[in-house]
Amino acid sequence: MEKTYAAGGVSSGGAEGYMPQVISLKVTLGDIYYKTYTEEKDTFLEFSACRDWFLNSFPPGEVNRQRARSHDGLYQAYVVGEANTRAANHQIVREWRTMVRERANWEKYRERLVREAKEFEKANAAFAEEKGKLRTAEELLSKEHAEFTKICEKDNQRVYVARNKITELEGKVTELTGKVEDAQATKEHDEVELAELKTQLSSKDKDLTAKYVEIAELKCRLREQVDKTESLEINLEAEKGKAASIEEARQKAEEARTIS
Structure with a gap:
C-alpha cells in the first residue's frame, strides 16, 4: 500500500482557509507548490505567496521537530540561523563578486590566448613558407656547387x-x-x-x-x-x-x- 504524509500545510490561495493536503511519496512538494500557485498573482511581493512558501518549504518531519522545540529554543535557533544565514550571504556576495572579476579576467586571458594562438598560427605558416624557401635555396646552392665543382x-x-x-x-x-x-x-x-x-x-x-x-x-x-x-x-x-x-x-x- 502506498504511503502518504501530510505536508506542513498547503494554502489554496489565501491567508485564511489553511488545509493540510495529503502528499503521495511519488509527488514532490514542488509539484504541489506549482499546482497551487498562479503565475499571474502569486509572487514574493505578496504576503500570502511568501507565507505559503514558508509553510510548504519543509517536510512534515522537520515541521514536527521544530514544533516540539520550546519558545526559547525556537528563538535561539532563529537568532543563530539568521546570523549564520546573513554571514553566509555576505560571504557568498563577496565570493560572487570575486568570481565575477576572475571570470572577467579569465575571459580577457582567454581572448589573449586566442589572439596569441592565431598570431602563432600565422607565424608558423610564415615560418613554414620561409623554411620552404630555404629548402629551395639549399637545393639551388647544391646544384650550383656541383656545377662549380665540375x-x-x-x-x-x-x-x-x-x-x-x-x-x-x-x-x-x-x-x-x-x-x-x-x-x-x-x-x-x-x-x-x-x-x-x-x-x-x-x-x-x-x-x-x-x-x-x-x-x-x-x-x-x-x-x-x-x-x-x-x-x-x-x-x-x-x-x-x-x-x-x-x-x-x-x-x-x-x-x-x-x-x-
Missing part, C-alpha cells in the same frame, strides 16, 4: 695541360737563348776578324797592285762574313721574336694558373 675540375685539367705546355716552352726558350748567345759570340768574333782585316788592309796600301788578288779574296771573304753576320742578325731577331712570344704565352699561362 667547372673547377675542367679548369684544373686545362691548367695541368697549360703547365706542361709552359714547361715545354721554357725548355725551348732556354734552348733558343743558348742559340742566341752563340750567335752573339760568333758575331763578336767576326767583328774582331773584320777589324784585323781592316788593319791588314791599311798596312798593305803600298802593295795594292801586288796584292789585288789577295784583296779581292779578302773582300769576298769579308762579304761572306757580312752576309753571314746579317743572316745571323736576322735569325737573332727572329729568335728574339719567338722568345718574346714564348715569354708572353708563359706569362698568360702563369696568370691563368694564378687565377685558378
Whole structure:
C-alpha cells in the first residue's frame, strides 16, 4: 500500500482557509507548490505567496521537530540561523563578486590566448613558407656547387695541360737563348776578324797592285762574313721574336694558373 504524509500545510490561495493536503511519496512538494500557485498573482511581493512558501518549504518531519522545540529554543535557533544565514550571504556576495572579476579576467586571458594562438598560427605558416624557401635555396646552392665543382675540375685539367705546355716552352726558350748567345759570340768574333782585316788592309796600301788578288779574296771573304753576320742578325731577331712570344704565352699561362 502506498504511503502518504501530510505536508506542513498547503494554502489554496489565501491567508485564511489553511488545509493540510495529503502528499503521495511519488509527488514532490514542488509539484504541489506549482499546482497551487498562479503565475499571474502569486509572487514574493505578496504576503500570502511568501507565507505559503514558508509553510510548504519543509517536510512534515522537520515541521514536527521544530514544533516540539520550546519558545526559547525556537528563538535561539532563529537568532543563530539568521546570523549564520546573513554571514553566509555576505560571504557568498563577496565570493560572487570575486568570481565575477576572475571570470572577467579569465575571459580577457582567454581572448589573449586566442589572439596569441592565431598570431602563432600565422607565424608558423610564415615560418613554414620561409623554411620552404630555404629548402629551395639549399637545393639551388647544391646544384650550383656541383656545377662549380665540375667547372673547377675542367679548369684544373686545362691548367695541368697549360703547365706542361709552359714547361715545354721554357725548355725551348732556354734552348733558343743558348742559340742566341752563340750567335752573339760568333758575331763578336767576326767583328774582331773584320777589324784585323781592316788593319791588314791599311798596312798593305803600298802593295795594292801586288796584292789585288789577295784583296779581292779578302773582300769576298769579308762579304761572306757580312752576309753571314746579317743572316745571323736576322735569325737573332727572329729568335728574339719567338722568345718574346714564348715569354708572353708563359706569362698568360702563369696568370691563368694564378687565377685558378
